[in-house]
Structure formats: structure tokens, C-alpha cells
């Protein structure tokens with residue numbers, strides 16, 4: 001058996017039932033789980049290799065449980081993460097409050113973790129605009145850019161990781177790097 005070497009740890013955070021597991025399932029296995037909702041207990045791990053230019057970056061994705069009951073455990077999973085995908089349900093304003101909580105916590109505790117804010121269940125608001133509870137501009141206040149699909153979101157995570165890794169290498173050799181970006185946000189509006 002051959003174990004996969006993980007280059008970057010990625011953590012999924014957000015209120016329960018916002019769709020973190022569905023997002024990871026969609027991205028890694030290209031499927032949407034049907035049937036009754038099953039909450040994540042503790043956390044689940046999956047690794048995925050992504051081509052970035054001529055390199056292959058392997059993301060190790062920790063899908064945490066959203067229930068506040070598991071909050072202390074989620075903290076263990078974000079330690080040392082290079083990226084956090086913080087999810088909120090576009091039809092649930094309380095999930096946006098919870099997302100803000102995680103963003104603040106990551107900003108305070110994980111200075112090298114890049115934060116990607118991700119609005120989920122876009123299909124529901126496409127079907128009925130009145131269901132939208134979080135204004136695009138509210139999310140934009142937290143975001144520096146947008147991606148539209150799950151694939152582009154994780155591709156961006158891998159590319160940003162690659163750029164930062166290169167930056168650290170250059171720093172060590174003492175070459176001038178120009179501007180340094182430590183932490184910023186991306187917003188993604190799809191779960192497909």
C-alpha cells in the first residue's frame with residue numbers, strides 16, 4: 001500500500017448542515033449524496049492531488065463537524081492548516097454569523113492559514129431569490145475575490161499554496177520577494 005504525501009492541510013469549517021461534506025464529495029468524487037442528511041462526527045479526511053503548472057500539489061482536506069458540540073475538536077483540525085474553507089448557507093443568516101466567528105478565530109490563531117469564504121446552496125436561491133438571507137455585498141466585505149465552482153475554489157487553494165511555498169523558499173535564499181500576502185479571503189457561491 002502506498003500512502004499519499006500531503007503538501008497542504010486544508011480544513012473545512014462552518015455551521016452544521018451548511019454543506020461542507022457535500023462540497024468535498026462533489027469535488028473529490030464528483031457526486032452529490034442523496035438520502036437523509038447525516039451529520040459528520042468529529043472529522044473526515046480525504047486527500048486529492050491537483051495539477052498546478054508542471055507540479056502536482058496534494059491537498060489533505062479535513063472535513064470537520066459543524067455542530068457546536070464538536071467546536072473544541074474542530075480547533076484541533078485547523079492547527080497548522082494552510083487553507084481554511086469557511087462555509088455558510090446562503091439561505092441561513094445564522095450560518096453567516098458562525099462563518100464570521102471562524103474567520104476571526106483563524107485570523108487570531110493561524111496566521112499562515114489563508115481563508116476562503118464559501119456560500120453554499122446557491123441552487124436554492126436560483127430557484128427562489130427570496131430565500132437569500134446573506135447579501136452578496138455583506139460577503140464581499142469579507143472577500144477579496146470570487147470563484148464560481150467548487151473545482152475553481154480548490155484549484156485556487158492549491159495555486160495559492162504553491163505561490164506561498166515558492167515565496168518561503170525564495171525568502172530563505174534571501175531574494176527580494178516584493179509584496180507578501182499572508183491571509184485573505186475568497187468567496188465562492190456554488191456547491192456544484
Ligand SMILES: Nc1nc2c(ncn2[C@@H]2O[C@H](COP(=O)(O)OP(=O)(O)OP(=O)(O)O)[C@@H](O)[C@H]2O)c(=O)[nH]1
Nearest residue numbers: 016017018019020021022037039040065066121191
Ligand atoms: N439544495 C442543496 N442542498 C445541499 C447543498 N449542499 C448540501 N445540501 C444538503 O444539506 C444537508 C447538509 O449537507 P452536509 O454536506 O452533510 O452538511 P455539513 O456542513 O457537512 O454538515 P455537518 O456534518 O453537520 O457539519 C444535506 O441534506 C445536503 O443534501 C446544496 O448545494 N444545495
